[in-house]
Amino acid sequence: MAENQDQVFDVAVIGGGPAGLSAGIALARALRSVVVIDAGEQRNLGAESVHGFLSREGMSPRDLIAAGREELTRYGGTTASGFVRSASREEDQFILAMDDGSTVTVRRLLIATGIVDELPDLPGVADRWGRDVLYCPYCHGWEIRNQKIGVLAADPHSVLQALTFRQWSADVTILLNDALELSAGQAEQLAARSVQVVEGKVRELDVTDDRLTGAILDSGVTVALDVLVVSPAAVSKANMLERLGLEPAALQEGPGTRLETDESGRTSCPGVWAAGNATDVSAQVITAAAAGLRAAEAINADLVLADTRRAVEAARVPAGK
Template identity: 35%
Template sequence: MNTQPWDVIIIGGGAAGLSAALMLGRSRRRTLVIDTGSPRNRFASHMHGVLGNEGASPADLIERGRAEAAGYGVEFLADAVERVDQTDDGVLVKLREGDPLHARALIVASGLVDDLPDIPGLAERWGKSVLHCPYCHGWEVRGQRLAILATSPLGLHHAQLVRQWTDDLTVFTADIGPMDDATIHRLRSRGIRLIASPVTEVLGEGEQVTGVRTSDGNVTELDAIFTAATLRPRDEFLRHLDLDRADTPMGSFLAADPMGQTSSSRIWAVGNVTSPGGNVPMSIGAGASAGAMVNMALVTEDFDRAVAIADAAPDMAPADYWEQRYAGPDHMWSGRVNKVLSDVAADLTPGRSLDLGCGEGGDAIWLAQNGWIAAGIDISPSAIGRARTAAHAAGLTDDRISFAARDLSTLDDA
């Protein structure tokens, strides 16, 4: 893994996180995606309403997305985030297992958890014949015997929506309490059956629902159930930061502007962690927008810093100037070898090399990894320190590579 500080860390490797990662990788940003491998839609075998991917597997989309992002240098880490803290120049991400990581910006795309009603037979059929979104699953169960297990007043809206996909709809209303006459009349006007007795068991064969049993002992035969779980955003690792939140009928979620930025100038949030109703294409779009905006924020910051350094440059000696450039928190090396060097060296027999003005040592490290005895010299002690650290992290020994901090203008001709 890239050992240098990251431009951006993304928490969550689902559709939103990978879309942001793709944009940032193509923007040449050092980007790390931290993911636990448990996307919200892992229970579903197919996606629908995803243009160009109709009926595709969510797992296949993730696999292709990871490969596409990795092709632009994005790296991945399988771990869980325990805590995020803000620093003067970015964020510090503390992991469950690995060492803390620093980044200039953070994108939270960690999604949410569906806490289902505690009814026997319900959870094991989630994503198969117990469903939540008619736009995602309605076509596949169109015209069948459907039910709404209402868990809140929003279930009545759910009922009106699902009625579009079937003429045979039953709503179990025990969890929402008494309904007024106008609401009852509205639902019944389109032939919806209302059952007030609580559901005690979901019946079925394997993944397929066949009916439900209610507390009065009656069994209602069904082919699929729609229900709304209690939505729990996966954002506990930054609750202590007191970022602005939005209270919605579906719960409390991180507040973010249309481009995904939260009330922190360093933290963005996209996908279901901030927009619980977003499906796969919506999450992809949100991730792409946030990735582009994070890159623009970093571009602006890069120019602001460059202007400040340039303004001070006339009064600085060369050694002081370059030391200031390399002593800051950001690394100058992209992590990739100079292409001209790699093309030329490919036709040469490995021998000894000397890189004058080696900076953080990226080219010298590449040469050493490809059979050369490499040395590097730079005017900045901080740059040389980083070069040595990177060389050791790459497993290179002192007999393969060496670095020295020297001012070339003061070296003797000998």
């Protein structure tokens, strides 16, 4: 980041996805000096389009990010490319160490780095992630409606996944993959909704002409599929905060980690907020953007109080002192 090393920003937003850019724009419109630092590794860049975002339905994720960056700079915000290696505190400021050796000094931090999806160790899954290997029904359900949908079991939550995807297709199969033993109640639920159950471990995916056609079991049997639903571990990317004593916590609802915050996005570390998938791993694009806006409002309010305290202290000093 080749910015003025002497400049002190009011806020640095680490992560330039929907949450980070939404916050950055709100802070810039509040006349705060803000820099959004982004490494260009948003979670949804592999997807073809954005869904569930009012007025932006079907828009390319890259186009959405580009539009957000243009809006940020239009209001006077700064964008910077690169990784933040670490963050440390010096009195009432934070020093960010960048991967190019430069540093950025800021008064407040917003972490919007998102998460990394750690996919099942199954040949073919990573190559097809975001296309016909999916996770979120509300992101992709309409596009895969009435297709042959397989759910790769990982834990008891996979039963709810199968029942949920049944809303979009009458042809849903849960592949137990030697990872799940159904209870009598679960088996009854699946049968009542006509969800097929396949036992045995999945060996690899069957792909023809760059299109998923099935899942191949260890037995050699191929289960015909158009789509495979998996349960990735959602792992935080906020390791740069370790020197501040802020570490991601384990998820309660599945494998993975996240930053814990209050409703405004405030973390347990004074001066640090988090928004988007960094704290809510299930947040979609529009809800991540809303969380960024909410955090920006809280950060600006915090800075207003800090600025007021400074003004009061300055006013109490007799003239000439």
